[in-house]
Amino acid sequence: MSNQPAYKFRIGLITATIWENDSFYSVEMSRSYKTNEGEWKSTTSFGHNDLLNVAKCSERAENWISRKTAMTT
Template sequence: MEKQRPTHEIQIGKIRAAIWANKSKDHDLWFNLTLSRFYQEGGKWQSSPSFGRDDLPVVNKVIDMAYGWILRREAKINAVKNDSAQQGGAIR
């Protein structure tokens, strides 16, 4: 089984937001976000869900960019739904 991948990722420096698309049983779509901070330990890259004080401005920017991406994606999805409804079809 293939591992699920994020729908979209936004990264600035060592801070990354992964945006995940989810569907309900009724095929309604919504998005969730996970945040990670990357760091090197022993020459290997690791990730952490915790952030230091100096990470917070970048976290804020990444979240803002992710929010904008989600809003644009939802607007595009709604436009397709509206076009389909006007043409007599149903899309979810």
């Protein structure tokens, strides 16, 4: 994998990062949160309130990857 993501987007506190390795894409999902000290961190654990945005990010990632792979075939 390269050091830079192929594409990255965010819905609310959920971020989807798409990585390209040759012609293969993978998606990393994370959720941002603020600690009691005010520091921003991220986690790959999602609560019930996050799931709709996780689903929306998954759909958006699938659409992006589909468009990219359709352009190369």
